[in-house]
Amino acid sequence: MLKILQIALKDLRLAFRDRSALILMLAAPLALTIGLGIVTGRFSGGGNTSGVSDIPVAVLNQDDGQLGSSLVTLLGGSQLGGLLKPITPTTVAEARALVDADKVAAAIIIPPGFSRGILPSGPDGALDAPVTIELRNSPGRPLGASIAQSVVEEFINRVDAIRASEDVTVRRLIGAGLLQPADAEAYAHGIAQRASTTSAVTVRVTSADAKPLAPFDPLAVLAPGMALLFLMYAVTRGAATVLGERTAGTLQRILVSPTSVFQALSGKMLGIFFIAVSQLTLLIVGCGLLFQLRWGDPLAVAALIATTALAATGWGALLAAIARTPAQAGSAGTALMLAFGVLGGNFGSNVPLPSALSALGAITPNRWGMNGFEQLAAGGNLTGIGTNLAALCLMAVVTLGIATLVFRRTSTTR
Amino acid sequence: MPDILETHGLVKRYGERSAVSDLSFSIGEGEIFSLLGPNGAGKTTTISMLSTLIAPSGGDATIAGHSIIRDAQAVRRAIGVVPQEIALYDDLTARENLVFWGQMQGLSGSRLRQRIEAVLAQIGLADRAGQRVKTYSGGMKRRVNIGVGLLHEPRLLFMDEPTVGIDPQSRRAILDTVKDLNRQGMTVLYTTHYMEEAAELSHRIGIVDHGRMIALGTLDALTRAHGEGESLRLRVGDDQNGPALAQAIGRLPGAHGAASLDGEVTAMVTSASDILPGVIAAASAAGIRIRNIDIQEPNLEAVFLRLTGRALRD
Structure with a gap:
């Protein structure tokens, strides 16, 4: 030896x-x-994902509003440069099964009432109860799952930003006397409700082996x-x-x-x-x-x-x-x-x-x-x-x- | 003196071709024995078999009482090998090379350090031992190559054409080293195609050609037995028809054989002074200009020419 x-x-x-x-x-x-x-773009904070593309994801949209459709369009659209390759299961069980069988990197399950949980739907500007998107990731495809999670979270961040700017605009209009408080009353309930939380939607990440994903670099x-x-x-x-x-x-x-x-x-x-x-x-x-x-x-x-x-x-x-x-x-x-x-x-x-x-x-x-x-x-x-x-x-x-x-x-x- | 090496009908065949045929000889302890022969005579193949690197196709040999076939490990412990090609690691220093090769011989600790210092002193490279081998001249590399073979103080040292391709000064140093080692009691099996080296170093010489031992004995015995007469060496130049002159000389009375190589014609003759007029006349008739004539006493080259009809350097 x-x-x-x-x-x-x-x-x-x-x-x-x-x-x-x-x-x-x-x-x-x-x-x-x-x-x-x-x-x-790793060193400049920009760029996308190192040339990774066509990551298979299962997208189940149970929402009947505009935001659910927007998210589905974003996931499969050209804006992401072919990063994700969505397939559309018909049930939650089927979506989860695709992940468990390692057929897809992640399943994105958009719940019913997703749009109403974010955007005011009635004349009083009130929101439905906060909603949760389920993102089930495959432990065998950590990179793909991590990227899918990043995309969904970025979408929600943008929606939150738009909602926040809408609230600020209404408040400024009242403050400047351009909108009468009586007229604004319809918005008051919604504004109060939205102010109580930073986001009306959360992402619940689950995994086939119940482990969280780290941020993707x-x-x-x-x-x-x-x-x-x-x-x-x-x-x-x-x-x-x-x-x-x-x-x-x-x-x-x-x-x-x-x-x-x-x-x-x-x-x-x-x-x-x-x-x-x-x-x-x-x-x-x-x-x-x-x-x-x-x-x-x-x-x-x-x-x-x-x-x-x-x-x-x-x-x-x-x-x-x-x-x-x-x-x-x-x-x-x-x-x-x-x-x-x-x-x-x-x-x-x-x-x-x-x-x-x-x-x-x-x-x-x-x-x-x-x-x-x-x-x-x-x-x-x-x-x-x-x-x-x-x-x-x-x-x-x-x-x-x-x-x-x-x-x-x-x-x-x- | 007891024999440290004995070969019995050693054979090596590569397909139909025989590199070594029925080779039998022995070397006594403390002897320098040279295998002398032209390139391709089977010298390196013989060393390779004796050092257990390749298996013989037939026959056997014992070294220090151990069979090269049945007890290779014991044979390897008894021998040291200095290969024809320089087998060192260029990117290691001389000292690092010696450490590694010493480890391969099973040396370690203070014994290894002591042997390295002794070998470095012996090969005259103690002051440059920390430099990488690739920075050395060809002669220095040859000396390290020899030093590796001496590290474990083998009973029998194989040296396979150790002076090929080096300058005269390094060659002299190597020949002196071989003599020093022998004076210290080491037995040496030396292969060469330089007759001067074999003549200077050897107690006994075995002349090999086409894998066969064609003559064996001391220098005196060989020249007495096979080298009667004188050797005539004619320099004619590469542009002259040497082979034609060799043929013409071979037909003269008193000529025992002639060969041409590299613009030089060598002839074995009974009396150089008697045959010289005939040689000059033959050259003149063939239009060949002789530039230099050298008459030599009987030597190994004459012996080889006598035995094979070819020059040794062929």
Whole structure:
């Protein structure tokens, strides 16, 4: 075990002495994160949602007034640039079931009397009882649910602002003598009623696993996306070093010392794992400090980093076992990095993929890692990302197992 | 002296091609034994089998009493290997390289530190040990490459063409190091295609060609047995027809063989002074201009030419 560790630490040291590798492993993902953050308006307070689009939401409008229709129009209209993709269930139970089955990121249930709870409907300007919009979110799609919640809350904030300005206008008209108190009497009851509360409508957020959603920050998606994209660079570079050692004769030199083939290859794999963990940790911690991002439960984040790095190491090992030269590993590694980036959603979900390719994303560490980081950033915990951790571990077992078999076969033929 | 290495009919085949055929020899403890032969003769393949890196297709060998087939780990503990290519990590310093390779040999703690200091002093790089290997000259890298093989004080050191591609000064330093190591009691198996190195260093020399041992013995014994007569070396230049001259000389009375390589014709002859007029006449008849003539006493090159009909540097 000691020799395995010594080989791994040597590789870690060599990786952090390679300037070009450091640029690609650390500087490039940070620069891209900052660049994308600027593009998405993260640093100017504007922008929308990092290019995310077509988030499936269930919208059930039980209101017969104008505001319910306006909200439905907003959710599916061009004003949001295709951010949400509403479907319309017919019952509350159906809407909730869609969430529970993870078919949609959230269900927005507009209650009966929604408009009358906000806008005066009678000659006396009186309002119905305050109303509540139910927003049921899917724990498996924290990003989409968080965005849907933000849109609904923004809509309600605007309606509140309009109501407030209406009240101020009436008061000013009375104060200026342009509206007689007698005429204004009809409004008095409504004004008094509205003054008693800051908002006549509230959003009740529920979840399939009863957890609240954290506010959405586009960088919470961009930063791990870039870190995971370049994680594949780190592991494919590690794969190339396995072949590079063979070419340089250092692997043979290790093997003529009292060191077994198993120790030598395990040391190389552990080295790749160390490099992957170091890279991900530096990027996640670095982005957290630079951009004030909250990644969530530290223990869960650490577990996710470790398992994602392990799964990526498995892919690196497989590449090292299959490729014949360092150059072959390098070019195949770049292709793998980009393919996994697309399939795993590291470029944002606005990259349209056929459903078969989208499903293929499940074989990438990027997809499970991204989803795990999204869940944690949205308030998830270790248990919540259990499926992700299990999938990543399984991926590592399968890829490392195949790599070992290929190594055994090729070591007798090369 | 007892034998530290014995090979018995060692064979290595790659498909139909035999890289090493029925190789049998032994090396006594404390000896410098050179395997001398041209590139592709099977020297590196032999070292690779003896160092347990590749498995023989047939035969066996024992090192310090351990079979290279059945007890590879014990063999690896007894040997040190200096490979032909420089096998170091360029981005590590010389000291870091020595630490890593020492760890691979199972050294640690004060023993490792002590051995590193001793090796750095031995290879003359103590003052530059903190610099990365990539900043070193080719000769310095070669010295570190050798130092790695010495770290664990092996009983038997394999040195595979350690002077290829370096300057004369570094070459001299390496040859002196080999002699020093041997004086300290280390057994050395040295491969080379430079006859001067084999002649200077070796207690015994094995001449290999096409994977076979074609002659084995001390320098004196080899030249006595196979190198009677003199060696005639003619410089004709690359623009001249050397092969034609070699053919013409080979037909002269008193010539035992001639070969042409790199603008030079080498001939084994009974008496250089007797044959020289005929050589000059043959060159003149073929329109070949001889620029330089060198007559040498019997040597390993003459032995190789005599045994194979080819120049050693071929």
